[in-house]
Amino acid sequence: MTTTVFFPAGAPNQSASGTLQSVNDAVQLATDSLGSVDFALAGTPVGATVAFEGTSDGTTWYAMKAYPKVPGSAGSTTANAAGSYNVTVGGAAKVRARLTAITSGSFTCVANGTAGAGHVGVKNGAAADLQTTPVPASITPTDRSGSITTGGTAQALMAANANRRGWSIQNNSSGDLWLNEIGGTAVIGQPSLQLPAGALYESPASYCSPSAISIIGATTGQTFTAREA
The missing domain is CATH 2.60.120 (Jelly Rolls)
Structure with a gap:
């Protein structure tokens, strides 16, 4: 019919x-x-x-x-x-x-x-x-603060996270810190990002890498405050 x-x-x-x-x-x-x-x-x-x-x-x-x-x-x-x-x-x-x-x-x-x-x-x-996926109005960040375990040797700052929406780090030490946020191992110098003493880095609103983030400092014991959301 x-x-x-x-x-x-x-x-x-x-x-x-x-x-x-x-x-x-x-x-x-x-x-x-x-x-x-x-x-x-x-x-x-x-x-x-x-x-x-x-x-x-x-x-x-x-x-x-x-x-x-x-x-x-x-x-x-x-x-x-x-x-x-x-x-x-x-x-x-x-x-x-x-x-x-x-x-x-x-x-x-x-x-x-x-x-x-x-x-x-x-x-x-x-x-x-x-169809859009609702994003929570507020997100509780995770503390990723710490210190350089061994001077001159890269260490993990944050594991890879496909759900990461943003992150930040402040250098609390008197020496530079260096970051690799695209999944590689941080080195002192290029292509890592330099974070001078006292500086604060926040991931830009237009881009947040989901990759593992590595950090390195020249001196054992350098401290940093970090957040991941």
């Missing part, structure tokens, strides 16, 4: 509905004047898969990514459970929700199209389709 509803150009909303019970049953909309279509699936069928598809010429259908109407959810070209799914229809002449597999039961499907786009896509989008 396939249901198609055509509306005149300029209509603010378009809708269609039907039952998805057998393979290739579909509910589809012509997308003239539409920016996006919501497909609302209801029911608890067993082994059901619904594919979201579009066509530019009315003959050849291609997969389209639909976004669950749940904040933070990534898009998918198929759905296996009840819910509302939004498809941005730019360029398509028609879109549809088509049943591609089922063991028993059925979905009822209501399609509602509006002029507004429900999701702004990015070409070749990935990484959960650019």
Whole structure:
């Protein structure tokens, strides 16, 4: 069973509905004047898969990514459970929700199209389709303070940390300290970063290395105060 509803150009909303019970049953909309279509699936069928598809010429259908109407959810070209799914229809002449597999039961499907786009896509989008990961408003830093164990020999300041968001160090001694923040072994001189006596270094807002950080000083016992967040 396939249901198609055509509306005149300029209509603010378009809708269609039907039952998805057998393979290739579909509910589809012509997308003239539409920016996006919501497909609302209801029911608890067993082994059901619904594919979201579009066509530019009315003959050849291609997969389209639909976004669950749940904040933070990534898009998918198929759905296996009840819910509302939004498809941005730019360029398509028609879109549809088509049943591609089922063991028993059925979905009822209501399609509602509006002029507004429900999701702004990015070409070749990935990484959960650019859904953001919330960052805590505040982070408790870890104390990495210490002293030079053996003068002239590099030692670990901070282990590699893929979740590191920032770090800082202040030289409390009367001699220079040297840092390597890109995963190599610190040396006295280039390419290490020089931290003169009393100086404070803070990782820049635009860049924070996740690599292991190494430190070296010429004299045993040189102290430093360090923080990692």
